Amino acid sequence: MDFIKQPWPWYVAGPLIGLIVPALLLMGNKTFGISSTLRQVCAAYIPANIAFFKYDWKKESWNLFFALGIIAGGFIATYFLSVPGAVNINPDTVALLKQEGVKDFNGLLPQDVFSFSQLFTLKGFVFIIVGGFLVGFGTRYAGGCTSGHAIMGISNLQWPSLVATCCFMVGGFIMTWFILPYLVQL
Amino acid sequence: MKNIKFSLLGMLFGIVIVKAEVISWFRIQEMFRFQAFHMYGVIGSAIVVGIISIQIIKRFGLKTIHQEPIVIPDKKFNWGNVYGGLIFGFGWAITGACPGPLFALIGSGYLVIIATLLSAIAGTWVYGLLREKLPH
Numbered sequence: 001m002d003f004i005k006q007p008w009p010w011y012v013a014g015p016l017i018g019l020i021v022p023a024l025l026l027m028g029n030k031t032f033g034i035s036s037t038l039r040q041v042c043a044a045y046i047p048a049n050i051a052f053f054k055y056d057w058k059k060e061s062w063n064l065f066f067a068l069g070i071i072a073g074g075f076i077a078t079y080f081l082s083v084p085g086a087v088n089i090n091p092d093t094v095a096l097l098k099q100e101g102v103k104d105f106n107g108l109l110p111q112d113v114f115s116f117s118q119l120f121t122l123k124g125f126v127f128i129i130v131g132g133f134l135v136g137f138g139t140r141y142a143g144g145c146t147s148g149h150a151i152m153g154i155s156n157l158q159w160p161s162l163v164a165t166c167c168f169m170v171g172g173f174i175m176t177w178f179i180l181p182y183l184v185q186l
Numbered sequence: 187m188k189n190i191k192f193s194l195l196g197m198l199f200g201i202v203i204v205k206a207e208v209i210s211w212f213r214i215q216e217m218f219r220f221q222a223f224h225m226y227g228v229i230g231s232a233i234v235v236g237i238i239s240i241q242i243i244k245r246f247g248l249k250t251i252h253q254e255p256i257v258i259p260d261k262k263f264n265w266g267n268v269y270g271g272l273i274f275g276f277g278w279a280i281t282g283a284c285p286g287p288l289f290a291l292i293g294s295g296y297l298v299i300i301a302t303l304l305s306a307i308a309g310t311w312v313y314g315l316l317r318e319k320l321p322h
Contacts, residue, residue, distance in 0.1 A: 002216030002219075004205075007204070007205060007206065007207050008205040009206075009227075010206065010223070010224050010225075010226075010227030010231060010247045011227065011231060012206070012317030013202050013203070013205065013206030013228050013254050014206075014227055014228040014229065014230065014232045014234075014235070015231050015232065015234075015235045016198075017199065017202055017203070017228065017232040017235075018231065018232035018234065018236045018239065019235060020195065020198075020199055020236025021235075021236040021239055021240065022236075022239035022240070022242075022243060023195055023246065024192075024195065025193055025240075025243060025250070025256050025258070026243075026248065026251060026256070027191055027192070027195070027248050027250065027251060027300065028251070028252060028254070029250055029254060029256055029257060030192070031258060031259070034284075034285040034286040034289075035267075035284075035285045035310075037285065038285060038306055038307050038308055038309075038310040039314070041307050041310075042296075042310055042311045043309060044315060046311055048311075048315075048320050050311075050314045050315055052217065052313075052314035052315075052317050053311075053314050061189065062189055062192045063192070063194040064194045064290060064294060065189040065190070066192045066193065066196035066199075068193055068196065068199075068290050069192065069193035069194060069195060069196020069199070069200060069290050070196045070197070070199055070200035070203075070286060070289035070290050070293065071196040071200065071290070071292055071293035072193070072196075072200065072293060073196065073197035073198060073199060073200020073201040073202075073203075073204070073290065073293065074200045074201075074203075074209070074263065074289065074290035074291065074293025074294040075290065075293040075294065075295075076197070076201055076206050076293075077200065077201040077204035077290075078204055078293070078294035078295060079206050079207065079295075081201065081204075081249070082204070082205070086242055087207050087210045087212045087213060088214065089196075089210075089212045089215075089216045089221075089222065090216055090221040090222050092214055092221050093212065093216045093219055093222070094220045096219065097212075097215060097283065101199075105212070106224060107296075108207070108209060108210040108211065108212070108291070108296065109210065109211045109212075109282065109291070109296060110211060111322045113211075114211070114296065114298055114299070115293045116298050118296075119298060119301060126280070127280055127281065128281075128298060128301050128302050128305070129305045130280070130301075130304070130309075131277050131278070131280030131281035131302065131305075132281055132288075132301070132302035132303065132304070132305030132306040132309065133305045133306065133308060133309040133312075134252065134273055134274070134276050134277030134280065134309065135274060135277035135281055135283070135284065135285065135288075135306045136271065136277075136279060136285075136305065136306030136307055136308065136309025136310040136311075136313070137270075137273060137277075137307065137309035137310065137312055137313045138270045138272070138273030138274030138275070138276070138309070139269070139270065139274045139284070139285060139306075139310070140270065140309070140310045140313040140314070141266045141269060141270025141273060141274075141313050142266055142267050142268075142269075142271040142273075142274050143264070143266060143267060143270065145263065145274065145284045145285050145286075146229070146259075146278075146284040146285075146286070147235075147284070147285070147286055148214045149261075149267075149271075150229060150233070151229070151233055151236055152236065153231055153234050153261050153277075154220070154233050154236070154237075155236025155237050155239070155240050156236075156240055156260075156261075157237070158260060158261040159263070160261045160262065160263035160264075160267050161261050161267075163263065163267050163268065164267040164268075164270075164271040165271070166267050166271070166274045167270075167271025167272045167275060167296070168271050168274055168278060169218075169276075170271075170272060170275060170276015171271065171272040171273065171274060171276045171278070171279070172214075172217075172218045172275040172279040173218055173248075173275075173279075174272075174274065174275070174276070175214055175218075175276045175278075175279035175280060176215065176218035176219060176279045177219075179276075180279060180280065183280065186243065
């Protein structure tokens with residue numbers, strides 16, 4: 001039980017995530033990809049006569065069940081399979097983030113940025129709302145996210161997925177190195 | 187009821203990404219600053235296992251549990267892969283979360299991330315609205 005409660009190393013977690021790919025295929029020809037869930041929600045609840053959301057979403061409703069499972073898994077892992085504490089990241093990253101203005105390092109996210117009390121400040125709005133919007137807009141524009149392109153697409157040797165994944169990383173580097181330090185100051 | 191197995195699989199996925207701290211904003215920061223191998227190891231080894239699994243499925247012509255042939259649709263390139271990919275990257279670095287972790291964070295009790303998820307849904311909706319006008 002002790003091993004389970006400690007954070008898992010990459011060589012345990014990565015292969016387990018990789019196995020989701022064949023599991024979904026064998027369970028019924030489903031391709032791994034979580035961002036489609038967001039499109040499903042739009043198609044099911046806010047279609048608004050937009051062609052992109054007019055498709056038989058009920059046929060693909062498995063991914064809503066998958067997403068609900070992720071929420072449950074997050075709950076179980078956090079409340080029953082973990083010892084609370086800070087994420088053991090590289091001290092250099094901590095030093096750098098402190099210098100840039102991040103204050104809280106006690107959980108999975110910095111509470112001085114991501115919390116309900118921050119939601120109605122400019123900083124909170126940028127990190128919580130604008131960030132989420134870019135994730136949802138970008139992933140659909142790109143045709144997939146980390147799971148659909150980086151893991152599923154590359155696993156199936158699809159070069160457009162490799163292109164998309166490289167762009168995810170380049171976008172992340174630009175944001176992290178050149179823009180984020182200013183956003184933290186807001 | 188046939189969808190319950192997908193919930194169970196999603197649950198396992200949720201447990202793994204929480205336990206490997208993949209859902210942590212700090213881990214994503216560390217990754218984009220090249221200050222740890224962890225995230226690259228997780229994604230890289232997932233891809234290696236994925237590639238091997240798909241090769242096995244194709245070589246042996248494995249079928250689904252319902253005895254249907256397994257077909258994986260090809261991804262066709264369009265410029266959205268580039269423009270959208272960059273925009274997604276910006277969002278990934280800001281929120282420290284891609285769509286899977288958004289769900290796992292909510293389950294982990296970070297309820298403010300519900301607002302991020304709703305905003306991501308809004309982003310997807312706006313993409314659908316503007317799709318015809320965007321370069322692809």
